[in-house]
């Protein structure tokens with residue numbers, strides 16, 4: 001795939017898991033790709049090396065999505081070092097889990113900052129540079145649409161905000177030829193949710209296909225939306241969950 005040669009993408013939380021698979025996929029489609037990370041520079045540089053071996057330019061940027069300025073600076077750095085920005089993927093995320101009574105103020109603020117505020121601020125910054133054909137893609141969760149068990153109220157609240165964000169922003173930028181979409185993954189085998197972790201069996205039992213996604217399964221939907229064939233999809237929620245919500 002060389003269909004997107006000359007385009008530039010930024011993937012937040014691209015050092016591991018779904019974000020790393022997205023970065024590799026967009027590079028395979030021909031894009032130069034910047035990734036942000038907060039704690040694992042060696043993993044981020046490994047992803048960048050993989051992008052380089054595909055003949056594309058990669059860039060690893062330390063940018064903590066929990067703060068208000070790093071993601072904005074990451075967008076500016078992408079434009080400065082790679083020349084432009086065509087695709088923003090809001091992927092960085094955490095998984096607060098546990099009894100609702102024990103959720104702390106700090107956890108609430110941190111989760112909303114990473115999942116909601118950072119997506120808004122990064123998109124706002126990217127839109128200052130994006131032209132016709134631009135793409136904003138956020139990674140939500142199928143749990144934002146159906147919650148089959150307890151312990152995830154904060155997580156699902158934060159991911160649900162991306163639904164309104166996506167609809168609103170699609171209206172704001174549609175006339176510029178920019179699309180805005182939300183992918184709702186189901187159980188995906190990553191450090192956050194290992195396919196051999198406790199509770200993995202319950203997640204498998206909930207899905208129609210009976211197994212976890214690989215990160216590449218989520219990245220495939222990003223690749224479609226980011227590519228030329230995705231141009232008429234906007235304001236949409238794409239559920240990629242193996243039928244967990246079916």
Ligand code: NDP
Nearest residue numbers: 013015016017018037038039040065093187188190192193
């Ligand atoms: P991982 O925990 O495997 O990877 C998380 C990624 O996000 C890492 O690259 C990490 O960077 C980055 N990240 C975390 N916190 C921050 C922060 N404060 N600032 C910048 N980067 C940060 O998670 P997944 O790949 O599984 O998840 C990716 C997205 O997909 C998340 O939004 C998650 O909610 C969503 N999702 C995951 C599902 C699953 O089953 N795995 C299901 C549905 C949705 P670093 O390496 O530096 O720590």
